[in-house]
Amino acid sequence: MKILQPGGWPRPKGYSNGISTRGQQIFLAGQIGWDSSQQFPVGGMAAQVGQALRNIVAVLAEAGARPEHIVRLTWFVTSRDQYLAELPQIGEAYRAVIGKHFPVMSVVEVSALVESAAKVEIEATAVIPDDNVQ
DSSP: OEEEOOTTSOOOSSSBSEEEOOEEEEEEEEEESOOTTSOOOSSSHHHHHHHHHHHHHHHHHTTTOOGGGEEEEEEEESOHHHHHHTHHHHHHHHHHHTOSOOOEEEEEEOSOOSSTTOOEEEEEEEEEEGGGOO
């Protein structure tokens, strides 16, 4: 996996501008912040982010992939203001589940998600490098 960072550009905080890789591609549907019993955690957006990321890791494991194989995350949040207000806690939740791996990311504010109690939905794309494919 090669991080694409144009010379002279400031390094982005918490994500990468681009990634180049080869291997088995894995595409995940948007994951929301509920557990396997479809229960949302107590707390704000950061709590749901942590659970959504754990859900992503669980689905990736089904393909033999790990968090470091994630190449793209697209976040849909119901409140930009809440996202920014909870950014330190969201960062903590992210690092607790994904570690210090920062793929390409986009965050988009949406008016609502299908599950009315959901505050965030995260889509993921991962690539298991050719030398790691089982």
